[in-house]
């Protein structure tokens with residue numbers, strides 16, 4: 001294929017995929033004609049009541065056909081850009097992409113999205129935005145409107161806001177995503193409650209914009225410790241510490257935050273109290289990586305007998321258990337996590353979930369997954385059981401190095417009955433080429449490529465899947481851990497005494513739902 005033929009094929013893919021999306025919308029007529037795709041210029045606030053037409057249009061964006069076509073568009077556009085953009089501009093865009101993350105962190109931390117919500121489509125002048133930020137933050141030093149306008153313009157350039165007219169900015173569909181839904185009064189009077197009772201997206205921005213961003217910046221320093229720049233940094237840290245310890249800079253996170261503690265231990269320091277609460281909220285926000293209904297249908301929950309017990313291992317504040325408990329009233333959930341987490345978890349749920357906790361359908365228990373499961377578990381409403389029907393391990397294996405994952409799964413295996421199932425939910429990273437890995441035992445659900453047969457797209461859909469590889473690097477930087485391929489997960493499970501029996505992928509994302517049974 002000549003380059004022009006490849007470019008034309010990518011262009012054709014975009015046109016075809018757009019046609020598929022239009023078809024889905026055309027077959028779902030709204031009250032005044034066919035539904036239109038949600039506009040990038042129009043904010044869609046989750047806490048505001050919308051017209052039934054807008055809501056239907058928004059809902060359709062999660063339709064599997066739409067998600068699939070949208071991913072092909074994103075992949076093809078990125079490949080086209082990379083092909084035709086001057087390489088130097090691609091390079092500088094990439095090398096300074098952290099600026100965009102910093103500006104989005106600023107947007108969240110300064111409550112600019114909530115301020116702009118009050119201004120509506122007409123937007124607000126940067127002078128007034130700066131004044132409003134100062135007021136909300138009880139600032140001693142006024143924020144410079146000139147700097148603010150440059151931050152907001154970078155965001156507008158990347159479609160994260162709109163510059164309506166010179167120095168006047170308004171929210172759009174992307175910025176509205178990080179709206180906490182709180183009023184300005186609430187933010188002024190109790191900023192520490194900004195993320196309480198929210199979908200956690202704003203908390204996810206706070207966590208990734210602070211901890212992840214700073215940690216990843218030290219990746220090369222940590223991996224290539226002898227390079228001169230890294231030596232300078234370490235010399236400063238060692239001086240602070242008065243004598244280096246061999247293990248202290250195990251992760252880029254340790255270098256960035258000048259700590260010898262692992263991330264989770266560090267989160268439990270008294271000075272990180274708000275970060276710990278934010279982490280729990282951010283995990284709720286991380287659910288947006290998958291469509292929340294996916295976990296409801298990804299495993300055969302409905303086939304489990306009445307009063308079956310699911311242990312949500314490393315379940316955090318219970319984000320998955322709450323969704324499942326609402327969907328399956330016949331099941332009982334025990335959320336196990338670290339003591340500090342389960343202590344605060346019940347207080348973080350709003351009234352609509354409190355009943356699940358009060359009735360005992362969802363209970364919390366302090367337990368480290370690196371210690372053996374108890375041989376008898378007291379479950380409210382189900383009595384004493386020796387092993388649950390299911391161990392659910394969501395978003396945990398990616399937090400740990402291989403040997404720790406084997407230990408975690410081995411403890412579950414040791415406590416399991418022959419009928420106990422293990423459900424692992426984490427990203428499953430495809431390769432960037434067609435997967436021709438030769439395996440002794442094929443796994444039902446494994447795929448060789450996510451791209452349409454014969455298309456010039458990367459087998460993992462490139463940019464459309466990039467968030468999985470970005471999260472992978474975040475895990476390396478924060479925790480010396482990683483996201484894994486299906487074969488890596490399967491090998492670790494086997495080493496711990498489990499056999500992977502199948503996997504499915506969330507529509508349009510890299511989230512994978514993997515089932516295993518005791519060997």
Ligand SMILES: C[S@@+](CC[C@H](N)C(=O)[O-])C[C@H]1O[C@@H](n2cnc3c(N)ncnc32)[C@H](O)[C@@H]1O
Pocket residue numbers: 264283284313314315316317319320336337338341367368369370393394395396399
């Ligand atoms: C990425 S979060 C996932 C939380 C939850 N499963 C979810 O999907 O929202 C990882 C969880 O592992 C918990 N964790 C870390 N170390 C643990 C340990 N030794 N024992 C139990 N849980 C632990 C953390 O507190 C955190 O809640």
